[in-house]
Amino acid sequence: MPNVIEVDHLNFSFGSGALTQPVLKDVTISIEKGEIVLITGPSGSGKTTFLTIIGGLRQAFHGSVKVLGHQFVNSNEQIKVKTRQQIGYIFQQHNLLKSLTALQNVCMALEINAMITEQQRCNRAAEMLIAVGLGDRLDYRPDQLSGGQRQRASIARALVGQPKIILADEPTASLDKQSGYEAVNLLKRLAKESHTTILLVTHDYRILDIADRVVEIEDGMIKQE
Amino acid sequence: MNWIGWLYFPARLAWRQLVFDRTKLVAAICGVLFACVLVFMQLGFKDSLYASAASAPVKLDGDLFLMHKQSEAMWRPVRFKRSELMRVLGNPAVMEAYPLYLGLAPLKNIQTQVKRTLMVYGFDPDSLIFNVDAVKNKHTELRLKDTVLFDEYSRPEFGPMRQLLDAGENVTEINDYKITIIGLFQLGVSFAADGNVITSDLNFMRIFPRRNLDDIDMGVIRLNSGASVERTQAELKSHLNEFVNVFTYEELLHYEKDYWANAAPIGFIFGFGTVMGWVVGLVIVYQILFTDIVNHRNEFATLKAMGYEHGYFVRVVFASSFFLAVLGFIPGYLLSLGLYNLAESQMYMPMPMLISKIITVFMFILSMCFMAGLLAIRKLKDANPADMF
Numbered sequence: 001m002p003n004v005i006e007v008d009h010l011n012f013s014f015g016s017g018a019l020t021q022p023v024l025k026d027v028t029i030s031i032e033k034g035e036i037v038l039i040t041g042p043s044g045s046g047k048t049t050f051l052t053i054i055g056g057l058r059q060a061f062h063g064s065v066k067v068l069g070h071q072f073v074n075s076n077e078q079i080k081v082k083t084r085q086q087i088g089y090i091f092q093q094h095n096l097l098k099s100l101t102a103l104q105n106v107c108m109a110l111e112i113n114a115m116i117t118e119q120q121r122c123n124r125a126a127e128m129l130i131a132v133g134l135g136d137r138l139d140y141r142p143d144q145l146s147g148g149q150r151q152r153a154s155i156a157r158a159l160v161g162q163p164k165i166i167l168a169d170e171p172t173a174s175l176d177k178q179s180g181y182e183a184v185n186l187l188k189r190l191a192k193e194s195h196t197t198i199l200l201v202t203h204d205y206r207i208l209d210i211a212d213r214v215v216e217i218e219d220g221m222i223k224q225e
Numbered sequence: 226m227n228w229i230g231w232l233y234f235p236a237r238l239a240w241r242q243l244v245f246d247r248t249k250l251v252a253a254i255c256g257v258l259f260a261c262v263l264v265f266m267q268l269g270f271k272d273s274l275y276a277s278a279a280s281a282p283v284k285l286d287g288d289l290f291l292m293h294k295q296s297e298a299m300w301r302p303v304r305f306k307r308s309e310l311m312r313v314l315g316n317p318a319v320m321e322a323y324p325l326y327l328g329l330a331p332l333k334n335i336q337t338q339v340k341r342t343l344m345v346y347g348f349d350p351d352s353l354i355f356n357v358d359a360v361k362n363k364h365t366e367l368r369l370k371d372t373v374l375f376d377e378y379s380r381p382e383f384g385p386m387r388q389l390l391d392a393g394e395n396v397t398e399i400n401d402y403k404i405t406i407i408g409l410f411q412l413g414v415s416f417a418a419d420g421n422v423i424t425s426d427l428n429f430m431r432i433f434p435r436r437n438l439d440d441i442d443m444g445v446i447r448l449n450s451g452a453s454v455e456r457t458q459a460e461l462k463s464h465l466n467e468f469v470n471v472f473t474y475e476e477l478l479h480y481e482k483d484y485w486a487n488a489a490p491i492g493f494i495f496g497f498g499t500v501m502g503w504v505v506g507l508v509i510v511y512q513i514l515f516t517d518i519v520n521h522r523n524e525f526a527t528l529k530a531m532g533y534e535h536g537y538f539v540r541v542v543f544a545s546s547f548f549l550a551v552l553g554f555i556p557g558y559l560l561s562l563g564l565y566n567l568a569e570s571q572m573y574m575p576m577p578m579l580i581s582k583i584i585t586v587f588m589f590i591l592s593m594c595f596m597a598g599l600l601a602i603r604k605l606k607d608a609n610p611a612d613m614f
Binding site: 052057 | 234245
C-alpha cells in the first residue's frame with residue numbers, strides 16, 4: 001500500500017530567538033492509505049500542532065512532510081489550499097454554519113467543486129446525511145439538532161467530498177460516552193468503505209479500539225509505536 | 226471554478242446569513258435607510274435651492290445681461306447707472322436693452338395684516354422681458370398706476386391670494402404703499418425671497434419712493450437675430466466700464482448658483498450633511514458586517530480548512546454589503562419620495578425626484594456599503610484555521 005502521509009525528521013517550534021519553544025522534535029512517521037491512526041498524549045505534547053501541519057494549516061520549515069505526494073515544508077499557500085480540498089476535517093466543536101440547514105452545510109463541502117450540478121450536490125449531501133443517520137433531519141438547522149447529531153452532520157460534511165484523508169481533533173470531546181462512541185464508529189465504518197485514511201487526535205481512551213494503530217506523542221517525540 | 230459559482234455561491238451564503246438573523250437584518254436595513262433618506266433630503270434641498278435661486282433668471286428673456294461687478298447675486302444687487310446700459314445700444318448687434326429694477330419690500334397679508342418680505346421686480350411691461358405667459362398677457366394692464374401681479378407660488382403666509390382675488394379683495398400694501406393685485410403668475414420661492422411681485426418700472430418707483438429710474442439693478446439685452454452672442458459679449462466687455470459684468474444666459478444662471486453654493490454657506494451645509502449621512506451609514510453597516518465576521522469566525526475558519534480561499538470570504542462580505550445597500554435603498558427611496566412630495570406641497574419648494582438623482586444616491590449608498598465591507602474584511606484575517614484545533 002502506498003503511503004498517503006510521509007513525515008520525515010520533522011522539527012517545529014513556536015516563537016523565535018531566546019523564546020524558541022520546540023514543539024515537535026524529529027518526528028518520523030508514515031501512514032498508509034486506509035489506515036486509521038489515533039494520536040494520543042498529554043496536553044501540550046504537540047499532537048494538535050502535528051495535526052495542523054499535516055492539514056496544511058501551519059507552515060513547517062525543517063524536515064519533510066509529504067501529504068498525498070505534495071511537500072508541505074516550505075511550500076506555498078496555493079499547493080496547500082489545493083491539497084486541503086482533498087482532506088476532510090472534524091473539529092472538537094461541530095463548527096456548522098448556524099444559518100444553514102444540515103443539508104446546506106454538507107453541500108458547502110461540495111461547493112468548492114463547481115463541476116457538478118446543484119442537483120447532484122444535494123443528492124450526494126442527502127445520501128451522506130442518510131448514511132450518518134440524519135435522513136430525517138436534512139432541513140434542520142444546527143440549533144435544532146442534538147450534540148451528537150451535530151457531530152454526525154460534521155462527519156457527513158467531512159466525508160461527502162470523498163476526501164483521501166480525514167483529520168479529526170478530539171471529535172468526541174464535547175459528546176457523552178454513548179454518542180461519542182457511535183460517532184467514531186460511524187466514522188470508522190464509512191472510512192473503511194471508501195479506504196479513507198483517518199488521523200485522529202484524542203484523549204478519549206474509550207475509543208482506542210477503533211484504531212489500526214495508536215501513536216503516543218510526549219514532549220514532541222513519538223514515544224512508541 | 227466557473228465565474229457563476231465564483232460569485233453565486235458566496236452571494237448565496239451571504240444572503241442566507243443575512244436572512245437568518247432577522248433582527249440584525251432589520252437593524253442594518255434601518256441604518257442604510259437612514260443614510261439613504263438623509264442623503265436624498267440633503268441633495269433634494271440643495272438642488273431645490275439651486276433651482277429656486279435660478280428661477281427668476283431662468284424666466285428672463287434676453288441674450289446678454291448686465292450686472293454690477295459688486296453684485297453678489299440678483300437678490301442683493303448693487304445699482305449702476307441706466308446710461309451705462311444704454312451705451313450698449315451703440316453696438317450694431319444689439320437690438321434693444323431694458324433696465325430691470327429689483328427690491329425687497331414687505332407685503333401686507335390682506336386677511337391678517339401681517340407683513341412679510343418679498344421680492345419686487347420692476348420693468349417696462351411692454352418689453353416682455355419676463356418670459357411667463359401670465360405676465361405677458363397682462364402687459365397692458367400692468368401699465369396702469371399702482372397695479373402688480375402676484376406670484377401664486379409664494380409662501381402661503383401671504384394669504385390665499387387666488388381665493389381673495391376671486392372674492393374681489395385685491396387691494397393691499399407693499400412697502401406701505403397701496404397697490405392693486407390684478408392677477409397671478411407662477412414663479413416659485415427661493416431662499417432669498419418668500420414671494421414675488423411683478424410691477425411696471427413706474428409703479429416700482431412709487432413703491433420705492435427713494436429709488437429713481439436712473440439707478441438700475443440689472444440690464445437685459447436682446448440681440449438682432451443672427452448676431453453672435455459670444456462676439457457681442459466680448460465687444461461689450463471691452464467697450465463698457467470695468468465695473469459691469471456682461472453675462473450670457475448660462476453664465477447668469479451659473480453666477481446665481483455659485484453664489485448659493487459657495488458665497489452663501491448653504492451649499493457647504495448641505496454637502497456636509499450629505500457626507501455625514503454617508504459616514505453614519507458607513508459606521509452602522511461596518512458594525513453589522515464586523516460583528517457578523519466575528520460571530521462567524523469559527524465557521525469561516527472551518528471553511529478555510531476545507532479549502533476555501535480568502536477571496537471567497539471577501540466576496541461573501543461584499544455580497545452582504547451589496548444586499549444591505551439594495552435592501553436599505555428601496556424603502557429609503559420610497560420614504561424619500563413621500564418626503565419630497567410633502568416638501569413640495571407644504572414648503573412650496575421644487576423637489577423633483579429625477580432619475581439622475583436616484584442613480585446618484587444609489588451609487589452613494591453602494592459606495593458607502595462597499596467602503597464598510599472594505600473596512601470589515603480586515604477582520605477576516607482573524608479566521609485562522611490553525612487556531613481551530
